[in-house]
Amino acid sequence: MTQADLVIRDCAELLTCRGPLPKRKDALRDCGSIENGWIASLQGRIVFVGSEPEFRNEVVAGDEIDWIDGRNLIALPGFVDSHTHLPFAGDRVREFGLRLQGWTYTQLAEQGMGIRTTVAATRAVSRDELAGLCLKRLDRMLLHGATTVEAKSGYGLNFDDEIKQLEVLAEVNRLHPIDVVPTFMGAHDIPAEYRDRTDAYLDFLIDRLMPAVQVRRLADFFDVFCERGVFSLEETRRLVEAAQRAGFGIKIHSDEFTALGATELAAEVGAVSAEHLIQITPDGIRALAGSPTVALLLPGVPFFLMLDKRPPARDLIDAGAALALGSDFNPGSSMVSSMLFVLQLGVFTLRLTVEEAINACTANAACAVGRQAEIGSLEPGKKMDVILCEVPSRAHLVYELGPNPVRHVVKNGRLVVRDGRRV
């Protein structure tokens, strides 16, 4: 018999999202649906997933147990948002207005807007202010179903402010129920101080910042924006190889606006994810199909930037790549803080099926942050990160647009959202 201290009983539908990891073509179609499912945990870890009779046979429900009623709710793993730029200050509403008048993202960057606006604002705020902004955003993300959030630095672009961003992430990870996965992205842009001296900026990142981040244990991953006007493929390779030597896992912003070969590089070096892929080439698709590197698509970006082109989700799946979805929450190209909306965009704008989109926001998204052993599916041994949604079936998560169906969120075996409110 198994001990438990928390039980979610009698969920109308329980989606385990179990399967081989990362999930590819056929496995992506399977959410592991259990009707009238029960799930139990002890000290934050799942100890049981199954039916009521199995529960009665296997689990000892002591007096101190907490019960959550799952009737009329569907339960699924907490969403893993595997790509965000969480720690920033300011907003980019002015730029947003100009884009509505027809300016392109690249044109705005050329006028000194874009990322640089946010770099100035983020450098200007204190640690406490930045932490306060992050906590407020994490609350919103939690209310919309995210229980793990990757977060990149990259609006500091100097020693103190990159470290500040990463230390703030460590702090909010301690303070907030959401697990924050920190990524060092000093290679998000070339700061004004290093204009026309990209090599010197690379030296700075490699010789000073990477060791400083590592010695403070401030980041699990290194990420770089490989894009025309930012970092070339050769510069990206140099950065990534140095980051690997320094001990970082690798994520790469690749093929967002221009295909430069970074997706192939991501697969070659064993990055956990190649991210964006709007302009991915057939070679890029083949490279991901043959590697464990996850194709991490960010449908908020084409929606927010009003692009006609979308990443070729179906081609990637058909080729055998492992697909994940993330929000790319950031002030310039995707102010999307709801993973539920990302799931919906995955269906309506990338034409995923509901099941593919759910797996892409859970099991495969966990692979895109290297935490597939801990999160992303509901099975014994993993974290008790569960969301309960008030919809009649999983398809209704996508079919009903507008209202937020997330009623309760359990994180590490603790109820942190009850009836749509933070507890």
Place this chain on the structure above:
Amino acid sequence: MTQADLVIRDCAELLTCRGPLPKRKDALRDCGSIENGWIASLQGRIVFVGSEPEFRNEVVAGDEIDWIDGRNLIALPGFVDSHTHLPFAGDRVREFGLRLQGWTYTQLAEQGMGIRTTVAATRAVSRDELAGLCLKRLDRMLLHGATTVEAKSGYGLNFDDEIKQLEVLAEVNRLHPIDVVPTFMGAHDIPAEYRDRTDAYLDFLIDRLMPAVQVRRLADFFDVFCERGVFSLEETRRLVEAAQRAGFGIKIHSDEFTALGATELAAEVGAVSAEHLIQITPDGIRALAGSPTVALLLPGVPFFLMLDKRPPARDLIDAGAALALGSDFNPGSSMVSSMLFVLQLGVFTLRLTVEEAINACTANAACAVGRQAEIGSLEPGKKMDVILCEVPSRAHLVYELGPNPVRHVVKNGRLVVRDGRRV
């Protein structure tokens, strides 16, 4: 001095949406923004809109007055959802799944799915069940900022069930704070009982149902689905002329999937609105530009049906047409119950500016239900229908995707949503 029984004080931004009605090109750009705005009402009617000093000069705030604190909130007129199919039973999730596999709306209709599924489900439920469904949906709409909702029959398609739908609308209008504007849409489809006998169905609608609806005062408007495979232009004209003789105002579903000339007809007969317009022709645009008929666009439909084509919002505005946005809330082609999401789709998928989209969901949407004298803008004499949103500026209503920013809703001078919850 003016008496007041409710005051909303010190709104960070107050959008009046005042202007000529319906608003066209230049007027659509003006939301009538007042910084630190105050608004007061007496017995549900607005008596004051302006600054604090003006308020102190003009308004007597007695002891019994209710105060709402508008600090850090923006205030705007409650949204008018001018096109919904509210009173239906069942859902169409199965069909939704087939569409994700590539089936078209027309193919589904040919297989007996589509509207007919919902007709069967709606005929099968009792009045009480149908009212319960409507009330639940109206709550969701209210929480996302709608204070007036047009609602069409058209899932009965026989005497008893069309009357049932309309009587349910009258009942929920009494029970719910939202004002429901009822539209008789017996001409939503040709029921199976009349297959290949369209003329006989038209006779039935004209000779039996129209007088029955009129004598019971159950609908303000008549609407008809002019579309290939449904009602031809000639049939639409016959129905519309009969409806006008019977005393109905006119709305027409036109140019949704096929341009048949119904938009031109709508302008010719003085309909309040021509609705959908995805396939509108240059002649249709010219017709609307020269008439008071509102171009009512429903951006949920191309999003939900994953169509590449969108109604030409910019061409309509440039030509001088009056533009409104609605949800088309219905189970087959737009399960969108949030007017806030409609506003966002107006910007992101139709490329309206934020101001154009706000006016299209308020002032011009009021014209599309013939209630512009009562609602759609904040000015003395109109209903005190106000929503208060927790965002730093009006642009943030669109810029921040995911969370619902609607904190408070005042309907007819009464607080009906407080801190995101129904009161």
